[in-house]
Each structure stands twice: as structure tokens, then as C-alpha cells.
Amino acid sequence: MSEHTLRLFFALPCPAEQARAICKWRDEQALDGLPVTRANLHLTLAFLGAQPAESIESLKRLAADLDCPPFALTLDRLTTIGKGFICLQPSAPPTALDYLAAALRAQLAAQGLALDSRPFLPHLTLTRHAHERARGHAPAFTWTVEHFVLYASENVPGGVRYRELGSWPLHAPGTADEAATDAD
Template sequence: MSESTLRLFFALPCPPEQATAICRWRDEQALQGRPVPPQNLHLTLAFLGVQPADCLDGLQRLAADLDCPAFELTLDRLITLGKGFICLQPSAPPPALDYLAAALRAQLAALGLVLDSRPFLPHLTLTRHGHERVHGHSPAFGWTVDRFVLFVSETTAQGARYRELGSWPLRASGTTAAAVPD
């Protein structure tokens, strides 16, 4: 990847206090695989992949135009996805989460960005490259989601580092907008 391109994704950042609790629980479970550092815990809304750096202004305008209510997110299921990604997932995704992901993907498609065609599957990755398949309940980890973020993934000697390039608030509950679920 050159300096003129960036590896980008929109996501919900995990608050530091929840990230600490999640990692403490994960480490007690002795899950296989390479643990995701607490500061990298997030729930991806839309993975953009490698994009030209000059697309940032358009992405930031797009994000600023989205209108979605804040919501409560509870991660309470332990699952394995793909080839060894051990994750937490909501057993009952809030409608506002699905709405935010769909609205974001629709706006990105309108900009001409081709995204992964797989359906949105909300999850927070705990470890990568696990060899066992796990499924079941976990303690409920939750927070009020009041913003979403555009991240850039940077490769460092210590591994991937996710850095915020922009953050946008979600609408406080009690305020309304047409055709947006509360």
C-alpha cells in the first residue's frame, strides 16, 4: 500500500472500559488464536479496503449526512467466523444497528464504492487464527452506541493499529427524524 492509498473501514469503537472487561474475560477463557489488542476492538459497519487517500473528504461528508439514533448494544454470544475468527456477537441486534449499517452501505454504493457482497453480520473479533470452533453464550458486554468512526488500518512492527480519521455522533434518543427507527 502506498502513501496515496489507505486501508479504511467504518466501525463502532469499543469503549475503553468495555474493551478492558472483554479482554480480561477473553484471556480467562484461554481462547486459541492471536488476541486482538484492547485498543483495536470494534464492530465493523462497512469495510472499504484499500482506497485512494483523496477520497477522505467525500467519505467524511457522507458520514456527516447520516442520521441514525443512538442505541444500546449488547454482545452476548461467542461464535467462530470464517477461518478462526473467535468473536462476540449480539444475540438480538438492535434495529438501529442494522439501519446504520444499511444506510452507510447505501451511501457508499451511491459514491461508487464496491463493498463485500456478504450480508451484514455484526461481530467484535476477540482472536484471529484460532483452530477450534466455539459457539455459545458469553457474559453480556454492552454500551450505549452514540457515535461511529472512520478508521484507517496501519501496519506497525507490533501488528495492525487502527487510527480514527473521523467520528460522527448518533442522534440522541428523544429527538426524531423521518423514517428512522428509534
């Protein structure tokens, strides 16, 4: 077994149109902290941390077996979580979002992956390392979530890049068309 590991997580990618709108709004607010790049905006479903590169294929198979219908996601609450993460959150998380995160986490746990024990807290990080807290409402940024992704977090000159390793469509139970589509 190789000692090569990747920093992995499952997430909902923010569609390009919404990412542009969110970044424009964020920049107009002059929020404290270091802005997350537009290409990196996402909502984490399950953070896996450092995993052996050999585990990617089993993670892809696990993701392909999940059933969850597409759903509308609205991020409309501005808040600070943890130590300086200014985020957008849904004021009313969709039931399907909670279901998808719980099903994914249950499958990962069944494969023996130790996950963070904190409850699922849906959020999209806008800035990191903020010294001032942000709270309040934001415009409603809404999109239909139709797929989820496995990402590898990679350090690159000037920051971090999230490389897509696989993507899976959301579908109601019993309506799966295809399994996963692999990213290049």
C-alpha cells in the same frame, strides 16, 4: 491523482471500560488464536479496503449526513466466523444497528464504492487465526452506541493499529448538532 491508498473501514469503537472487561474475560477463557489488542476492538459497519487518500474528505461528508439514533448494543454470543475468527456477537442485533449499517452501505454504494456482497454480520473479533471453533454464550457486554468512526488500518511493528480519521455522533433524524469531528 496520487497513488497513495489507505485501508479504510467504518466501525463502532468499543468503549475503553467495555474493552477492558471484554479482554479480561477473553483472557480468562484461554480462547484459541491470536488475541486482538484492546485498542483495536471494534464492530465493523462497512469495510472499504484500499482507497485513495483523496477519498477521505468525501467519506467524511457522507458520514456526516447519516441519521441514526443512539442505541444499546449487547454482545452476548461467542462464535467463530470465517476462517478462525473468534468473536462476540449480539444474540439480538438492535434494529438501529442494522439501519446504520444499511444506510452507510447504501451511501457508499451511491458514491460508486464496491463493497463486500456478503450480508452484514455484526461481530467484535476477539482472536484471529484460531484452529478450534468457539461457540456459546458470553457475559452480556453492553454499551450505548453514541458515535461511529472512520478508521485507517496501518501496519506497525508488532501488528496493526487502527487510526481514527473522523468520528460522527448518532442522533435521531432532524436533531444533528454538528457534522464531523476530525481526529488528529
